[in-house]
Amino acid sequence: MKEIGLHGRGGQGVVMAGELLANIYFKEGYEVQFMPSYGAERRGSPSNAYVRIDNKRILYRYSIKAPDEIIVLNVTLLPNLLLKEGGIALLNSADTSNLKKSDKVKFFVVDANRIALECKLGTPAIPLVNTALLGAYCKVRGDFSFDTLKKVYEEKIGKRAYLNIEAAEKAYESVREV
Amino acid sequence: MKRLVLGGNDAVAYAVKQSHVDVVSAYPITPQTSIIEKIASFIANGEMRTRFIKVESEHSAMAAAIGASATGGRVFTATSSQGLLYMHEVLHWAAGASLPIVMANANRAVAPPWSIWAEQTDSLSQRDTGWIQFYASNSQETYDLLFLSFRLAERVKNPVMVCMDGFLVTHTKEPVAVFGDEIEEFISVKETRPLLDVEKPEAIGALAFPQDYMPVKIEQHKRISSALAEFKTLSDQFERISSRRYDPIYTYGEENADIVIVAMGSNAETAHLAIDLLNKEGIKAKLVKIVMFRPFPKDELIKAFEGAKKIAVFDRNISMGKGGITKDEIVGALGINNVVGIVCGLGGVDVTENDMVKVAKDVLDGKIQEDMILWGGR
Numbered sequence: 001m002k003e004i005g006l007h008g009r010g011g012q013g014v015v016m017a018g019e020l021l022a023n024i025y026f027k028e029g030y031e032v033q034f035m036p037s038y039g040a041e042r043r044g045s046p047s048n049a050y051v052r053i054d055n056k057r058i059l060y061r062y063s064i065k066a067p068d069e070i071i072v073l074n075v076t077l078l079p080n081l082l083l084k085e086g087g088i089a090l091l092n093s094a095d096t097s098n099l100k101k102s103d104k105v106k107f108f109v110v111d112a113n114r115i116a117l118e119c120k121l122g123t124p125a126i127p128l129v130n131t132a133l134l135g136a137y138c139k140v141r142g143d144f145s146f147d148t149l150k151k152v153y154e155e156k157i158g159k160r161a162y163l164n165i166e167a168a169e170k171a172y173e174s175v176r177e178v
Numbered sequence: 179m180k181r182l183v184l185g186g187n188d189a190v191a192y193a194v195k196q197s198h199v200d201v202v203s204a205y206p207i208t209p210q211t212s213i214i215e216k217i218a219s220f221i222a223n224g225e226m227r228t229r230f231i232k233v234e235s236e237h238s239a240m241a242a243a244i245g246a247s248a249t250g251g252r253v254f255t256a257t258s259s260q261g262l263l264y265m266h267e268v269l270h271w272a273a274g275a276s277l278p279i280v281m282a283n284a285n286r287a288v289a290p291p292w293s294i295w296a297e298q299t300d301s302l303s304q305r306d307t308g309w310i311q312f313y314a315s316n317s318q319e320t321y322d323l324l325f326l327s328f329r330l331a332e333r334v335k336n337p338v339m340v341c342m343d344g345f346l347v348t349h350t351k352e353p354v355a356v357f358g359d360e361i362e363e364f365i366s367v368k369e370t371r372p373l374l375d376v377e378k379p380e381a382i383g384a385l386a387f388p389q390d391y392m393p394v395k396i397e398q399h400k401r402i403s404s405a406l407a408e409f410k411t412l413s414d415q416f417e418r419i420s421s422r423r424y425d426p427i428y429t430y431g432e433e434n435a436d437i438v439i440v441a442m443g444s445n446a447e448t449a450h451l452a453i454d455l456l457n458k459e460g461i462k463a464k465l466v467k468i469v470m471f472r473p474f475p476k477d478e479l480i481k482a483f484e485g486a487k488k489i490a491v492f493d494r495n496i497s498m499g500k501g502g503i504t505k506d507e508i509v510g511a512l513g514i515n516n517v518v519g520i521v522c523g524l525g526g527v528d529v530t531e532n533d534m535v536k537v538a539k540d541v542l543d544g545k546i547q548e549d550m551i552l553w554g555g556r
Contacts, residue, residue: 032353
């Protein structure tokens with residue numbers, strides 16, 4: 001089983017990202033479980049969602065504390081996040097100067113804010129970075145095809161899917177390991 | 179049948195859409211709201227031909243449901259916690275008037291302190307209102323039990339409540355097998371029942387003097403009690419269409435177990451993992467999940483507990499001054515003394531398979547003999 005945490009702030013599309021990711025893996029033939037973590041819902045407050053993926057039915061009915069991988073939509077949250085040893089952290093960041101290389105965690109970065117705004121997703125105050133980051137995640141993990149991502153975006157997002165696919169493509173191309 | 183990734187709330191809304199419901203009257207409350215939001219959008223899109231009655235409170239939601247049901251409509255509503263408690267008086271009226279209303283309840287802890295997370299004390303404190311109660315553990319069960327509930331309610335002439343743990347079931351999305359037209363033959367059946375008719379006016383619920391009141395209530399008790407047998411009949415029909423079987427209780431693990439874990443709702447999902455771990459260690463363990471809580475499946479439980487040395491009942495609910503509610507029901511109904519009650523997970527606290535394994539072993543070894551509080555976490 002693999003556990004993925006998605007962490008951002010209200011308005012960035014964290015819950016939507018989790019649901020899209022669960023549907024992508026489901027389309028790839030996995031059993032999936034999407035568990036959003038609800039609290040006080042408002043713009044700007046921390047928002048978390050979790051996805052479990054397995055080859056058999058998923059029976060865990062409790063929250064995930066330390067996932068195998070995290071997708072971080074807002075890096076200001078990073079100090080409060082837990083991750084399993086040997087895990088992967090994909091960060092929405094243009095700047096890597098503050099990141100210390102670690103033997104325990106692999107860091108990947110992509111400037112999803114810039115990409116989202118280039119693709120007219122969200123506003124400069126709150127760019128909608130969720131769909132770009134999943135494109136980058138597809139490249140980093142490589143355990144689902146970009147084509148499946150495209151199909152799920154088309155089914156779930158509707159008219160503006162093409163902008164989100166464009167953002168995912170740009171993030172796929174530009175994500176890099178720190 | 180296709181599979182979709184749905185939460186418990188989505189699954190309920192899909193089932194209501196496919197059940198030819200005439201009237202939905204509801205008031206929003208977390209974590210139920212996404213059920214009626216989805217139903218409202220189905221109606222707005224023209225996917226459902228249903229009258230949606232917007233009301234100013236849960237008390238009125240049930241009052242409107244009673245009116246619509248008494249005149250012959252198939253009626254659905256949904257609520258949670260404080261909303262359910264606000265409905266309390268009208269729940270008795272719905273059951274007393276033999277109205278086949280179906281309601282989904284998102285199990286949420288009761289304030290104070292204010293909480294939106296999972297706990298079953300809200301619906302268990304409606305135990306004596308005369309409603310049939312189911313507890314679903316996952317999205318598939320919420321979906322399937324909704325169809326069964328409409329048929330059961332109309333067959334027995336009694337309202338049914340389908341309960342599911344807030345967020346842990348309502349918002350946790352997973353693959354659900356969704357029916358196409360094959361459910362039609364099951365769900366389109368409607369029973370005849372006495373209805374309010376303006377041409378032939380009748381009063382319901384008029385004053386009854388003592389000698390008249392008691393027979394009416396005993397009749398009601400017999401009516402809801404008949405739901406156990408009727409559920410099995412409907413379940414047989416449902417199984418032929420879906421290949422999924424529902425019974426008042428569900429069991430998993432070693433047939434002749436030394437230790438039995440009892441759970442209801444989302445805890446029963448995680449409990450499967452605990453049973454696997456125990457069995458792997460050579461401890462003969464079995465899960466007994468209570469699916470139907472009212473009427474209470476006494477005979478099924480007696481059979482399931484046969485030969486068990488110890489029984490550990492995990493309750494995500496609490497009766498103040500007594501303890502876990504299903505534990506108390508089991509001991510009361512079966513008169514057995516090898517049962518330990520574990521109150522756990524109140525207000526949405528995590529209950530893990532490791533928690534359950536540790537407690538189950540200690541109960542079996544006799545290290546835990548008294549009812550206990552499991553604080554949970556890791």
